[in-house]
Amino acid sequence: MKRRVAILGSTGSIGTQAIEVCIRHSDKLQVELLTANTSSGLLVEQAERLRPNAVVIVDESKYNEVNEALAPLDIKVFSGIDSICSLVAGENIDMVLTAMVGFSGLKPAIAAIKAGKAIALANKETLVAAGSIIMSLAKENGAPIIPVDSEHSAIFQCLQGERATVEKVILTASGGPFFRKSEEELKSVTIDQALDHPNWKMGSKVTVDSASMMNKGLEMIEAKWLFGIEPSRIDIVVHPQSIIHSMAQFSDGSVTAQLSTPDMRLPIQYALTYPYRVDLDTKRLDFPLLGTFEFYQPDQQKFPCIRIAYQAIERGGNIPCAMNAANEIAVEAFLSKEIPFTAIPLIIEEVINGTKFVVQPSLEDIYNTNDTAREMALSVKAKYSVNN
Numbered sequence: 001m002k003r004r005v006a007i008l009g010s011t012g013s014i015g016t017q018a019i020e021v022c023i024r025h026s027d028k029l030q031v032e033l034l035t036a037n038t039s040s041g042l043l044v045e046q047a048e049r050l051r052p053n054a055v056v057i058v059d060e061s062k063y064n065e066v067n068e069a070l071a072p073l074d075i076k077v078f079s080g081i082d083s084i085c086s087l088v089a090g091e092n093i094d095m096v097l098t099a100m101v102g103f104s105g106l107k108p109a110i111a112a113i114k115a116g117k118a119i120a121l122a123n124k125e126t127l128v129a130a131g132s133i134i135m136s137l138a139k140e141n142g143a144p145i146i147p148v149d150s151e152h153s154a155i156f157q158c159l160q161g162e163r164a165t166v167e168k169v170i171l172t173a174s175g176g177p178f179f180r181k182s183e184e185e186l187k188s189v190t191i192d193q194a195l196d197h198p199n200w201k202m203g204s205k206v207t208v209d210s211a212s213m214m215n216k217g218l219e220m221i222e223a224k225w226l227f228g229i230e231p232s233r234i235d236i237v238v239h240p241q242s243i244i245h246s247m248a249q250f251s252d253g254s255v256t257a258q259l260s261t262p263d264m265r266l267p268i269q270y271a272l273t274y275p276y277r278v279d280l281d282t283k284r285l286d287f288p289l290l291g292t293f294e295f296y297q298p299d300q301q302k303f304p305c306i307r308i309a310y311q312a313i314e315r316g317g318n319i320p321c322a323m324n325a326a327n328e329i330a331v332e333a334f335l336s337k338e339i340p341f342t343a344i345p346l347i348i349e350e351v352i353n354g355t356k357f358v359v360q361p362s363l364e365d366i367y368n369t370n371d372t373a374r375e376m377a378l379s380v381k382a383k384y385s386v387n388n
Contacts (some may be wrong), residue, residue, distance in 0.1 A: 237298070245258050263282045297338060330344040
C-alpha cells in the first residue's frame, strides 16, 4: 500500500524537494495534504500537479484566491493553523512531514503526534523549544519520529541495527559562508553573503542560522532529544566538504559515518520511505576525486551561538525555547537590514538573561515563554540597530 503523506510547509525548500521525491516514487508515496503559509500561487501549482485531498493556506487573506483556483479540481481548501492541526489527525494520513519554519511548526506537530502519526521531522525548533514534552507525547501515543535534517538522519542511519552503547555523536558542520572570515570581517557582512552557502541550498532562515552556526546549536539540542544523549557527549566538528553528514562513536571506539554528496532529497526520501531505501538520482561519490577531508574545531569566540546553545540546554527548562524565539526575531531583523550580523548572538543572550526560568515547563509555559521572549527580542533589537 502507498504511504499517505501530509507535507506541512510544502512551498519551502524542504517541502518542494519532498514533492520531487513523492513524484519520483508515486507508486509508494501519495500526497494527501499540502500546506503553505503565504505562498498561495506555488501552493496552487503544487495542488494542481499532485491532486491532494486537501490544502491549507495559513494566511486567511489568501483563502479565496486558493479556493477559487482549486474549485474545479474538487480539492478541499482550508485556512489557518487550526485547520492543519485538524487535518493531520485524519484517517487518510499515515505520515506527516513537518517542514514549517520556526516555532510555528510546534502546534501541528503536537496534533499529529497525539493522533499517533509517524513524523518526518524537518522542523528542529519543535524539539528545541519543547523537546521533553514532544518526546513524552511521542512515546505515549506510539508516534515514531524520523529525523529529516541531514545530520540527524545520518546519525539515525548509523544506528540502524546497532546494539552497542553510543559513546558520543559527532555533528558535522560545513562552517557556512563565514568559516574563514575574521571576527572583524563579520561586523560588515551583508545579507547576500550570509545567504551564499557554499554547499547547500536552503531557506533564508536556516541559511542565516548556518552562517551564525546557531544551526549547530539547535541541532545539538535536537540530537539530545532524538537520541537520548547528553550534550556533553555531542561534539561539533567543522567539515567544509559536507560529505560526512555526521557520525556515531561506540563504546569499543569504532566510529560509523554516513557519507553522500550534499543533497537534501536523500534524508527527506529516507524518512518518507523508512525502513526501506529506494533509488534516487543523486550524484555518486567518486572517492579518488574527493581529495582530502578536513576537520576543524568550531571557533566559539567567533561563533558564540554554539556556546549559547550548550549553556541554554545545560540550564534546561524553558531556556532553549527563549533562545529559539530570540534567534528567530534576530534573524528576521538581520534579513530586514535592521541589525548587523554580529548582533544576533547579543540579542539572544540578552533575552535569555531576561527570561524567567521555569524548571519543568508545561506546554502553556512553552507558548508563554515563546511569546514573552519574542516581545523582549523585538524591544532589545533597537539597541543594536544599524542606524545607532
